[in-house]
Amino acid sequence: MENDSGSCCAECISDSPFVEPLPEWIEFLDASQNRPHRDKQILCKLVMLDAVPVVTKSVSIDFDSQTFTRYFMSNMYVGGNNPSTFSNKVQLLQLYSEFDNQRQCPGLPDLKYRQVGAMKTGSFSDGTWRSKKCLYLEDNKEACRSCNYFRKTLNQRIRREALRAKKMKNNSKKVSKENYCYLSPTEIKLKLKRQRQQMFLQKQKISRQRLKLQVFFLCDANIFITGKDDRADDRTIMAKAKVKNKKSMRYEENWLLECLTLRIKSSKVYDHLSRSGILPFPHPNTLRSLLGGMSSGFRFNKQALEAIRKILRGKSQAQKLGILCFYELSIKEDLTFNTSTFQFERFVNLGSSIDEATKKLANHGLVFMFRLLLDSWVQPISVFASCNAASGEDLNRLLLKAIVLLETYGARVLSVVCDVAQSNKSLWKKLGVT
Structure with missing residues (x-):
């Protein structure tokens, strides 16, 4: 019986080796309706998707090597034992039927x-x-x-x-x-980007509020400091509020003059307003550098005398009366180098017309000032340097020259005021004061 069944299977394969296509299956043939290979058969299953035929499953049967290869969606099927072998047509039909019954994973x-x-x-x-x-x-x-x-x-x-x-x-x-x-890396990047944008908007808002605050105090603070409503100062404050780099700010001449006046009147008020940012004051070092650029020396200051003439022009004789004061004070004996003139300073100098500068270091300073009787301002007119106290003869010459210069520039010297130092007493004797 076994021999008979084995012989029957062999006859089935040898008589009709090819498989009839199942429903929805077609056999791949060439243009002349013949199989491309004599020992191979290719079967495909067609499915209609949106009115378009699509090949979902396909098999390749090689009768020479007796192998059955499955394909799904144009790719070799990776599940199970693929390709499979068969020895008779019954096994081939069983493999074909099982592959057809396998459903797609949902x-x-x-x-x-x-x-x-x-x-x-x-x-x-x-x-x-x-x-x-x-x-x-x-x-x-x-x-x-x-x-x-x-x-x-x-x-x-x-x-x-x-x-x-x-x-x-x-x-x-x-x-x-x-x-x-x-959070995913992408979400973290987006969150950090939003935070940076919010910080930038907050900085802009603070800058606008600071500018509005400075403009709000502009007029009152300007009138309080300068005593007048000057639009040039307003422009300086607005420019300072808008500038990004504080070191690149350029100040107007009127504003620098007002700042210098306030610095002389009260350094504490100047420092407080500068630190708090209420007004755009330049740094004290800036004022020092500006003052250092002015010409100075131990002599009578012609600019100060010209200022006195300008103030007294058009006034009555009574309004021109004033007092000439001189005072001598001790200073530290030290040698300094002026980087503007490239010269050493702090030597004895009582005026080029009286005595040439010596090589001795000065330890006393002599200051002459003029003050009106009917006004409240005081104007220094000269500064000199001496070694120890100036002699009565030097004081006599300097005092007479100061009176002559003041009278020349329109002032009227009513009296001279000084202390009772020993050198001043010798001056009194020379002038006949008892």
Whole structure:
């Protein structure tokens, strides 16, 4: 019996080796309706998708090597034992029937998975998630083994996103550093970008508010400092408020003069207004450098005398009466180098017309000042340097020259005021004062 059955199977294969196509299957033939290969047969299954025929399954039967190769969606099927071997037509038909009955893996079409973002281990297409290792064909009605494992990954992702949303909802403040672990790198970059934009907008808002505050105090502060409403000072304040680099600010002459006057009147007030930023005052070093650029020396100051003439012009004789004061004070004996004139200073100098400068260092200073009787201002007119107290003869010459110069420039010297130093007493004797 066994020999008879074996001989029958062999006869079946040898008599009709080719397989009849099942429903929805067609055989691949050439243009002359012949098989391309004599010992091979290719069968394809067609499915209509949106009125377009699509080849979903295909098999290649090699009768020479007796192998049965399966293909799914134009790719070799990776599941099961593929390719398979057969020894008779019965086994071939069984393999063909089993492959036809295998259904496509449905994937993960649940609606809750559609809101999940991109995943490295899966792909999303046509509203369905599939694992990248999906077999696509399964004997059961559920998803394949790879898709079921990928389902766990999706559920973990959904739980993490739900936990992050819950924490964001409970915390009304900004996300703390601990919550950054729930953010993806892309979300962290976007969050940092938004924070930088908010900081930039806040800085602009603060700058605008500071500018409005400075403009608000502009008129009152300017009148309080300068005693007049000068639009040039207003322009300086506005320019200082808008400048980005404080060192590149250029001040107007009137504003520098007012700042220098305030600095002389009260250095504490000047420092307070400068530090608080209420008014755009230049740094004290700037004022010192400006003063250092002015010509100075131990002599009678012609600029001061010209200022006295300008003030007294047009006034009555009574308004021109004033007092000439001179005072001698001790100074530190020190040698200094003037970087503007490239000369050494602090030597004895009582005026070039009286005595040439000696090589001795000065330790006393002599100052002459003029003050009107009917006004409140005081104007120094000369400064000299001496070694020890000036002699009575030098004081006599300097005092007479000061009176002559003041009378020449329009002032009237009514009296001379000094202390009772020994050198001043010798001056009195020379002038006949008892």
